[in-house]
Amino acid sequence: EVTVKGRFLNQRVAPCQLEVRGAAAVWGDDGRLTQWLSTQHAQGTVAPIAAANGVAETQVHILTPDVGGGFGAKIGAYPEELLLGVIAKKVGRAVKWRETRSESMVALGHGRAQLQYITLGGTKAGKVTHYQLWAIQDSGGFADMGTILAPFMTRPMSSGVYAIPNIECRTTSVVTNTTPVVAYRGAGRPEATAAIERAMDLFAFEIGMDPAEVRRINLIPKFLEPHTTVVGQTYDVGDYETALDKALQVAGYTELRAEQAKRRARGDAKQLGIGVSVYVEITGGVGNGESAKVEVLDDGRAVVYTGTSPHGQGHDTAWSMLVQEQTGIPMDKIELVWGDTDLVPIGTGTMGSRSLQQGGNAVFAVAGELVNKAKSVAARILEVSEADVVLDKDRGAFHVVGTPAVTKTWADLAIAEKSTGGLNHNDVINVSGATFPFGAHVAVVEVDTETGKVRHIAHTACDDAGKVLNPLLLEGQIHGGVAQGAAQALLEEVMYDADANPITSNLADYGFISAAELPSVTVVHMETPTPVNLLGAKGIGESGTIGSTPALQSAVVDAVSHLGVRNIEMPCTAERVWQAIQAAR
Template sequence: MTKAARDLGRPVVWIPTRSEDMHTLTHSRGQIQYVELGCTSAGKFTGLRVRLVGDAGAYPTIGTFLPGGTRRMSQGTYDFPAIQFDVAVGVTNTTPMGAYRGAGRPEATALVERIVDQAAHELGIDPIELRERNLLGDDRFPFRTLTGNLYDSGRYTLPLHTAADAVGYATLRAEQQVRRARGDRRALGIGVAVYVEITAGGGSSEYGALEVHADGSATVFAGTSAHGQGHQTAYAMLVSAQTGIAVDRITLVDGDTDRVPRGGGTGGSRSLQLGGSAVAGATDALVIKAKHLAATLLEASLDDIVVDNTRGTVGVAGVPSSELTWAQLAARSPEPLSADFIFDQGGASFPFGAHIAVVEVDLDTGHVTLLRHVAVDDCGTVLNPVLVEGQQHGGVAAGAGQTLYEEVRYDANGNLLTANFADYCIASSADLPSFEPHSTETPSPLNPLGAKGIGEASTIGSTPAIQNAVIDAVAHLGIRHLDMPCTPMRVWSAVRDAAAGTPADPWREPPAVFGSDAVVDEAAIDAAEGV
């Protein structure tokens, strides 16, 4: 294309077909996971072993790193005394793997929450109760995980209890038993998942700047890049809260290297905690500059100058007649009334939460209907609830798509079979219920806003919750596991096999490349049980 543009002396555009897009754009979630959980008869975890095969696709770039993100988050929310995690990544003649909403963290939560549900079934312990017995306590934070993370803050039982109350967990379990007792062919399933994820893990510094103009408006310059998350609103709220300038008089400039000298962009749910903190820091610096200017112009002591953020003025405290508007300050400033700030929080933050999904499975067709989904996410201090709920809705929709519908398939020769939206199924609003989002707020100590990321959290929590719900709906038939996506054919086949007395064994032996070293020895189990 570059040569064509040069030869023609004109701009050239190439518009790929949908099939070309599906072949060449990155895919994701390409993992096969072999998971074992050590557990006492009393339901206390003694260790976790994971052997993971990752598909990097044809070009081993980011696809080789994604399993590392899964390993890093494999501790989850639990007090595992030991973890063994082995990874083998292969290069295949398929579309390369890339980062997709969560980038390794949904895979980690899926493996942990699936095996925890399996343990609950084997032990005859309610899934919520088993989780409660093993969650990290509130007094353990900050907490250094066995995989090297430093969890900044957490209250893991709070969202779990909030979700259980919101969904009416006990009532649903009672209804499930009634349906099973009468042989209902529309089975009810309740799925639980508790998660923690990492945000701002790929670089913890960001740039922000603010300039106030002579007409009283203001411009925010941010090193992050907005593409629908609501940065304009969030950053304007931060500036308005400190200055009193109306939100609709504040504009955002980002993604412009001519006007924004540096920035880390948007990724890893980093924007508010880093970009927002940088904007808040720049606003603080500008307020200090404005106070000095006002003190000079009003011939007052700097100590007497205050910002009235309800009126949008700067002036002498208690003397309404001795104040200046931001427009007056900017007009009379000998230089642009601006300030910039670089914020570095020094590390990643770790949002967490709990999701509970309710599904109905038609045992005659295998069709799964998602009836309800309660999402309780803790992203630290919430700045704008509407923006948070928007991310929760989108995240759950993505999780439902992965769990129930979306699947990339190849034939034996590596030809893509799902190269269009007729063969690759994406959930629409008609397939999904009205989600029930909630928030708990456990501030991060790493930034002045107390914020953590929210952009990927609900995808990470919803995926295993919905999968667990589908399996829970058919567990009374002897079905112990279903791989994602839980398509009608996959569910129907499992029901048929169970009815024939041949339910599939969920365990598969991992490839020989991993060896067979045990992560938990019998002595450790005996000691934990007091034997």
Template sequence: MATAGSILGHSVLRREDAGLLTGGRSYVDDLDIAARSVVFVRSDVPHGRIVGISGGEGVFTAEDLQLPDMLAGPPAPAHFGRPALATGTVGYVGDPVAVVVGDTLAEARDRAEEVIVEIEELPGNADPMAASEVVFEVDPIEDPGALEGADVVVSFRYLNQKIAPAPMETNGILAVPDFDGAGRLRLWVPTQSPFSVRQTVADCLRLDPDRIHVVVPATGGGFGAKGHAYVEQVVTAALAVRLGEPLLWVESRTENMLHMGHARGQVQDVQIGARADGTVVGMTWRVTQDAGAYPDIGAWLTFYTKMMASGTYRIPRIDFRARSVITNTAPTGALRGAGRPEAAATVERAMDLLAAELGMDPVEVRRRNLIETHSEPVVTPTGAVYDAGDYLAAMERAVDLVGYDELRAAQAERRRRGDRHQLGIGVANYIEVTGNGPSSDYGSVEIHDDGTVTVLSGVSSHGQGHQTTYAQIASEQLGIPWERITVVQSDTDVVPRGNGTYGSRSLQLGGSAIDRAAAGVVDQARQIAADHLEANVEDITVYHGAGLGVAGSPDTALPWSKLAELAAEPLAAECDFDQGARTFPFGTHVAVVEVDTETGGVRQLRHLCVDDCGNVINPLLAEGQQHGGVAQGIAQALWEEMVFDAGAGPRTTNFGDYLIPSAAEFCDFETHRNTTPTPLNPLGAKGIGEAGTVGATPAVQSAVIDALAPYGVRHLDMPLTPERVWRALAGDGDGAQRGTAP
């Protein structure tokens, strides 16, 4: 992939950061454009019939706007959708009922307070197991004999709690109608998918997409939740067109907690069967997905849970069924991992419970069941096609680096002494699927007369470092210093097409498109250089920092500015790269914790991961993604949970109630990487952005439960708060399962 002196594989500092650190880049709420403010009136009950809405000037309802239902968009089924404003009934606390416009935000809020919404309250439900309306069922895997031949069968229920995306920047939009005097609508939207937002707004406003210009300003996090348009964005755009004036909507933190797509929310009833030697013969899954009040992309994510239901293991038979049901909570959406953490956490819990049942070491049970190293595709019982992997190497390196045997010895000594602070060790193997959605994306490269380069990309960065990595890729192909390369994305008028950033696809698809486009430019330039130098095109090579010339004769090199001058047409190429399949990064996490058996407090001592995402373009950025993913994964295991009362009333509506950890709450992360390149793209790269949330959560959960094993605790639901751990130790824990310690 890289040549001598290559910029690839080096920890180049992010070029994006200076503008963010100095305030040189604007978020949607910072744009210096005069606009009136939009505030939404929301339901304050979980479920009910709308009897009447009374307001005054500047108040609009669904009846006023007459917008069609907003569809969730592909790959979700076509029948998924919701009204832009509630019609007839409300489905959850936070459901938008009406919208108010004011000259200032304070005025709009005051007007919203004056709107009276009369609602006849109906029973609310936040428990998916008590729900009756099924909105989606994934195609089942029917194998009623999946457990045949098992000497031991372990049955358990796994609860993957509902959590909130909670990005640092909430949602918003600035809509400016007729910005160009030709009737076009410009939208500034903090989104991961500008072309998707453009299409959704066009569909709802019945406009040609070319009449809409979407620009993505600096975006303060998305984590998957900003991967599509929200109803408030559609309504704000519609009102801007209707009123003929710029409008700004920015979500409050409480609105964000109530409304931005919640995630996870699965209940899984699972059985795993194995022979007496620990070899797994099969698994059965019965999954209930909380879809929230309206079916959105999250209701469909059981597709990925099914795909990844065998993890990194040789599980020959799987029987799998999943249904998604309606509850009176916010619609479930995508969040970092999106269906894959739900699978990995359960598979790893199954391995731990099986080990406990057999009295075996958890690592040894895993070792006996891992898929063998492969460079050719491996097809699992769920239909997943793993591209290339060395799963044992990742696990063995992780347990070696962490000093697993020594930790077990230290744990045994603490248990022998009856220490107050018990040691827990959790090991979790994971595999996830990346390059999701359409397996293609757009990239182009153009050389200008002064020898500078413009790269266009169809993906849309919201913190990943595309400006840096894509410049590195183009620099490697062209031999042009990366400082002379400008990367442009997130603008639907400048970039002709694109699918956006989600599913850890940006490097393998967007990066490969740029790599191939740059290679196309080099091919054109080689022909130009050959003609000018009267040489064979096969003899022309790239001289880094100098241009193109005859191989072995660097003094013949023509600078890129000269090549651009000699070109009859612009020296440019574009590529819609399609790798045709998904990639499957994998790895192993090891968590070491200390549990205070008197208070239930959990203290992280170590967290080590060995991730394999194929070839790495920029190790510094990869490590940043590892750290971020691990932090979010640990946060779900120990702290985060959306809590509702018996009637579906939310109890976690701000950061005073919903626990988001800071860096001070974490131990240092020990991040390592193995390299198993994928054959599916020219970079040999797989995704890394979501891996931490897939592997860290089960490792930490396993570690805490491992510390509780001497007290007979076999399983404990997340989050593993001090109270929940203390109650489990006291023998009356909610979500605790007990058994004999191995």
């Protein structure tokens, strides 16, 4: 009955980590190369660096200290890092390299850069029956991660949270004379969400229905068993309508619409815009498990070795919480080791929001097995049956059931096992599949119709990441994700001139968001545990970015929709908003 079409550009953006890339390399007397890298995946860089230097992988030692941000662009090894060992050998001494910000803006991989053509059809009553998406992915100067983003990340998630019976998604990856496109916070899933959410808004405009209600009509009903969409993607669990209801209620959606109506009736210069997005994404799709080792030292302290690589996510805190939960060893007596390929040779790194559900899950499982091993040691020392030994987690000590006065501490057991290799356990713990976090965002903006200036005045985020381990870390990820998503919607765009020269090669020319442009984010908690891992946890690192960008763009368009505006390309700068208003008039 009703069909809408659209052409949307999910623009090219730069990762803009606070820390640019840097590396140092030195050859030892034993012929081994030691290289320090700012990377998200130390273990993954061993093979390419060994190949570049013509040595066996056993001759390469990678060290990753604290890393100041990654966002996906630091997953792999870049040419400068591959050549550093070669240069160090030629000059016969240690060498180091650090890029400038301008070098980072043009040499570090970019993100997004996807052109989308959509057609969506449905009934006048608001039921969507058909959806067609053609995604053209700009891969940059050569085939890198960008070439597979559209077919392997956007297409599977093209249905989003909606029960649409007929979907067609085609993808085309093209090479251009620009910086290669790599994984960037969300990597193909934000693009899928942006496409279907803009399509839903156009459809709502066309039939004259509230955009939140159109979404509600088409949501997949709540499911706690796996659900497979028309495009063939299987989601683990989902309760999309509850997430939408929670976000709308906390945001005061009804009141916001009433205030919007008053401003429109008065003809105010500053109009209110409300944007809603409901999303689902895939996390933990990289790897099917992770390595972990937990070792107890003679003084009762524990050392945790993990194959993940933290760069702002708080793994030290989270992994320590998990080990304390299993062992009773206090968090302040637990140390985390990561990013050292000699100490942790197996690891899949940090990317795709996989860390807690795979890396944390492995630490939790291995710590549990260490407790079982420790009970066996305690039983031998106490000369009782293993079944009679219990762990008092409050005291971090083992004793015989009914005899709490006679104990053996973790330190006692570690000393007892010193001659046989120490008290430790390591393993690679697999999970049964990826997880699918979901949520709903409500963004509120104020648009000056005389100048086009947009002010982001409120944001409500309901992000369901399954079982929450640490609420503070969760909220930090959501806040950062919303900021990054808002930046794409309102400010960021990598641009080239007609001769393909980059013209946004520093932070003076490239729009970079700060706290001054952001409201306080209202986080609405919701937990729907997944059965995929022991923790019931799903990813949260990219969710805020996926939900916020379409909500912000929708809010800006909504603010001026009564003037006849139906779409404004991102970033929704003052110039573009003003031009859209003038064109509609």
